[in-house]
Amino acid sequence: xxxxxxxxxxxxxxxxxxxxxxxxxxxxxxxxxxxxxxxxxxxxxxxxxxxxxxxxxxxxxxxxxxxxxxxxxxxxxxxxxxxxxxxxxxxxxxxxxxxxxxxxxxxxxxxxxxxxxxxxxxxxxxxxxxxxxxxxxxxxxxxxxxxxxxxxxxxxxxxxxxxxxxxxxxxxxxxxxxxxxxxxxxxxxxxxxxxxxxxxxxxxxxxxxxxxxxxxxxxxxxxxxxxxxxxxxxxxxxxxxxxxxxxxxxxxxxxxxxxxxxxxxxxxxxxxxxxxxxxxxxxxxxxxxxxxxxxxxxxxxxxxxxxxxxxxxxxxxxxxxxxxxxxxxxxxxxxxxxxxxxxxxxxxxxxxxxxxxxxxxxxxxxxxxxxxxxxxxxx
Amino acid sequence: xxxxxxxxxxxxxxxxxxxxxxxxxxxxxxxxxxxxxxxxxxxxxxxxxxxxxxxxxxxxxxxxxxxxxxxxxxxxxxxxxxxxxxxxxxxxxxxxxxxxxxxxxxxxxxxxxxxxxxxxxxxxxxxxxxxxxxxxxxxxxxxxxxxxxxxxxxxxxxxxxxxxxxxxxxxxxxxxxxxxxxxxxxxxxxxxxxxxxxxxxxxxxxxxxxxxxxxxxxxxxxxxxxxxxxxxxxxxxxxxxxxxxxxxxxxxxxxxxxxxxxxxxxxxxxxxxxxxxxxxxxxxxxxxxxxxxxxxxxxxxxxxxxxxxxxxxxxxxxxxxxxxxxxxxxxxxxxxxxxxxxxxxxxxxxxxxxxxxxxxxxxxxxxxxxx
Numbered sequence: 135x136x137x138x139x140x141x142x143x144x145x146x147x148x149x150x151x152x153x154x155x156x157x158x159x160x161x162x163x164x165x166x167x168x169x170x171x172x173x174x175x176x177x178x179x180x181x182x183x184x185x186x187x188x189x190x191x192x193x194x195x196x197x198x199x200x201x202x203x204x205x206x207x208x209x210x211x212x213x214x215x216x217x218x219x220x221x222x223x224x225x226x227x228x229x230x231x232x233x234x235x236x237x238x239x240x241x242x243x244x245x246x247x248x249x250x251x252x253x254x255x256x257x258x259x260x261x262x263x264x265x266x267x268x269x270x271x272x273x274x275x276x277x278x279x280x281x282x283x284x285x286x287x288x289x290x291x292x293x294x295x296x297x298x299x300x301x302x303x304x305x306x307x308x309x310x311x312x313x314x315x316x317x318x319x320x321x322x323x324x325x326x327x328x329x330x331x332x333x334x335x336x337x338x339x340x341x342x343x344x345x346x347x348x349x350x351x352x353x354x355x356x357x358x359x360x361x362x363x364x365x366x367x368x369x370x371x372x373x374x375x376x377x378x379x380x381x382x383x384x385x386x387x388x389x390x391x392x393x394x395x396x397x398x399x400x401x402x403x404x405x406x407x408x409x410x411x412x413x414x415x416x417x418x419x420x421x422x423x424x425x426x427x428x429x430x431x432x433x434x435x436x437x438x439x440x441x442x443x444x445x446x447x448x449x450x451x452x453x454x455x456x457x458x459x460x461x462x463x464x465x466x467x468x469x470x471x472x473x474x475x476x477x478x479x480x481x482x483x484x485x486x487x488x489x490x491x492x493x494x495x496x497x498x499x500x501x502x503x504x505x506x507x508x509x510x511x512x513x
Numbered sequence: 514x515x516x517x518x519x520x521x522x523x524x525x526x527x528x529x530x531x532x533x534x535x536x537x538x539x540x541x542x543x544x545x546x547x548x549x550x551x552x553x554x555x556x557x558x559x560x561x562x563x564x565x566x567x568x569x570x571x572x573x574x575x576x577x578x579x580x581x582x583x584x585x586x587x588x589x590x591x592x593x594x595x596x597x598x599x600x601x602x603x604x605x606x607x608x609x610x611x612x613x614x615x616x617x618x619x620x621x622x623x624x625x626x627x628x629x630x631x632x633x634x635x636x637x638x639x640x641x642x643x644x645x646x647x648x649x650x651x652x653x654x655x656x657x658x659x660x661x662x663x664x665x666x667x668x669x670x671x672x673x674x675x676x677x678x679x680x681x682x683x684x685x686x687x688x689x690x691x692x693x694x695x696x697x698x699x700x701x702x703x704x705x706x707x708x709x710x711x712x713x714x715x716x717x718x719x720x721x722x723x724x725x726x727x728x729x730x731x732x733x734x735x736x737x738x739x740x741x742x743x744x745x746x747x748x749x750x751x752x753x754x755x756x757x758x759x760x761x762x763x764x765x766x767x768x769x770x771x772x773x774x775x776x777x778x779x780x781x782x783x784x785x786x787x788x789x790x791x792x793x794x795x796x797x798x799x800x801x802x803x804x805x806x807x808x809x810x811x812x813x814x815x816x817x818x819x820x821x822x823x824x825x826x827x828x829x830x831x832x833x834x835x836x837x838x839x840x841x842x843x844x845x846x847x848x849x850x851x852x853x854x855x856x857x858x859x860x861x862x863x864x865x866x867x868x869x870x871x872x873x874x875x876x877x878x879x880x881x882x883x884x
Contacts, residue, residue, distance in 0.1 A: 258840070271840060273840050274840065302755050303751075303755060303756070303757040306755070306756045306757065306844075307757075307842065309825075310823050310825070310832070310834045310842050310844060311840075311842075313823045313825060314822055314823050314834070314836065314842075330828075331825075331827045334825070334826060334827050334828060335825040335826070335827060335832075354826060354828075355826060358826075358828040370828060371828050371829060372829065425829065426829075427829045427848075445693070445697070446693040446696055446697065448692070448693075448696070448717070448718030448719075449717055449718065449737045449738060449741075450714050450717050450718050450755075451713075451714070451717060451741055451753070451754045451755060452754065452756075452804065452805075452806045452846075455718070457693060468829070471738065471741070472738055477696075477697065477700045
């Protein structure tokens with residue numbers, strides 16, 4: 135049980151300001167994901183909560199109480215690092231029991247037995263107590279490592295990229311495993327990752343960090359459908375979102391958008407047009423973001439389509455990444471895995487404006503999108 | 514430009530304990546066409562780099578033959594084989610600038626200065642290093658170093674270009690950019706190319722055909738889509754594709770035209786595609802292989818009724834996973850906006866063409882019978 139609050143945290147390493155006034159609130163029993171590129175300050179926040187790093191300014195609160203000066207060991211947090219090594223010579227039982235046998239937490243064998251069994255059952259490994267780590271599957275090993283952290287019933291569970299060292303395939307499976315186990319944690323958890331799929335899948339809420347600052351806090355859906363700015367939009371989704379300069383034109387009473395100075399005009403949905411008109415005077419430059427999944431292509435010119443050439447076509451299994459060169463600009467779109475095209479052949483793109491994100495080009499901040507309210511309703 | 518042929522090539526390292534593992538490469542044959550881009554793909558220790566080094570002449574061949582063009586090159590010195598080599602580790606000459614690094618091998622061949630200059634200036638813009646010619650390697654980024662490295666290999670006008678994990682040192686974004694460049698240069702100069710990699714995505718996106726290796730032996734040789742859609746064995750099925758194929762042991766139940774895959778967890782079953790009816794029988798154990806994109810959700814029915822255990826919205830796609838017992842999840846992806854909740858009852862159908870079964874002992878694919 136713990137509610138955690140960070141208030142205006144600042145932290146400097148040498149000349150680098152790692153955290154520049156971070157405000158963050160993690161609710162009791164919430165699974166909170168900190169997400170951002172390398173060097174954004176994710177791990178520093180985690181260490182600040184753990185008490186391993188001391189902020190120069192700002193407060194750390196556990197359930198309202200200021201813990202800045204509380205020793206890490208007295209904070210009752212449990213931390214899983216990227217490489218959760220199990221003791222190879224110890225059974226599952228002894229691995230899970232190990233924290234309770236440390237001099238500090240020394241407990242009676244009877245209590246240990248009881249607690250270990252409870253945690254192991256919860257993790258679905260109760261029948262594997264006598265096995266050695268080498269006799270376990272990867273999933274079972276992960277469960278054992280998590281069990282070892284949970285056995286002390288920490289107030290807060292801190293996880294620093296626990297899946298990052300796994301290969302891509304295993305990572306998918308482990309993420310699903312973690313998600314399936316999540317309901318059983320019942321403990322406030324802060325989870326650090328640089329993988330947007332982990333953030334979207336696991337987080338009750340996701341906090342996105344850039345250069346020591348929180349840039350958005352929201353559900354997985356919110357960061358995907360309504361990223362707070364261009365930085366977040368680029369971070370979430372694969373391939374990276376296409377950002378285009380936009381110019382608005384009113385034609386026969388209808389608002390239309392020109393993308394990257396191309397001659398074609400694409401109609402703007404009316405709900406978007408209404409919001410844009412309100413902001414029209416205050417914004418000098420506009421930008422539109424369209425994800426690769428929302429740019430269908432065709433080899434024949436369409437009513438409104440951008441004309442370009444195939445710059446690259448990469449089949450990567452369940453889909454192909456199609457890169458199209460329009461003028462001097464490159465756009466990436468997602469195509470079927472059996473698509474065939476010679477490089478440099480003519481091709482037409484039809485960005486779907488009903489899925490486009492509209493940004494204030496001066497500041498990079500998100501302004502609006504079609505169906506915004508419906509997409510986030512009740513989620 | 515030339516074709517490259519490997520005929521029953523073996524590599525055996527001496528002074529090792531006697532075992533089947535003695536052979537780093539075993540009975541490896543490969544036929545690369547003129548101008549083709551071949552990927553040799555496999556996990557570490559599968560013999561892929563040894564194979565490349567044998568083609569290059571850096572390793573002796575224990576048995577078999579290698580042809581470049583119409584020449585048997587077994588006993589030729591590396592420099593006489595007409596190959597260009599670019600390793601993962603760029604190893605540029607630090608005291609020389611980019612121009613001299615690229616020109617180095619040509620100078621060693623005693624080509625006239627104006628010919629060298631012409632060739633360097635011809636290759637530099639292709640690899641987008643023309644603005645870097647005066648710089649020393651220390652000032653270059655990883656991506657730029659690898660471009661110079663490949664330029665250095667190409668400037669010799671090799672008959673075969675050999676690339677050993679050229680992208681593994683680079684970060685994600687740079688890797689993607691250079692991957693595109695390599696593909697475009699290959700399209701332009703059509704030099705027969707062999708790429709060695711452990712990254713299936715890299716092999717899929719670059720190669721015309723992929724040779725998949727395991728334990729020194731060729732497993733399958735085909736186009737990216739062939740190896741993706743029709744893996745010949747369990748290893749290839751598991752190695753190719755991301756998210757990975759669902760692979761799990763199941764038991765067959767039913768009879769006649771109506772068979773089911775029975776999963777370890779009680780009551781979870783899915784209809785066996787009709788093409789397998791002639792080859793399966795009640796009680797048979799097989800390993801089922803089906804990709805997340807080839808499972809479809811229907812209304813629950815007597816054919817299949819399961820409950821959703823995990824739903825993940827990953828933005829571009831959504832994933833539904835079903836706990837089928839023994840810690841295995843059957844995962845499928847959907848692209849529509851529909852959301853599922855934990856515990857929701859659904860039915861499943863497997864894609865008729867793209868569902869595979871494998872023999873649990875030999876791990877070879879069991880073919881169905883098309884009617």
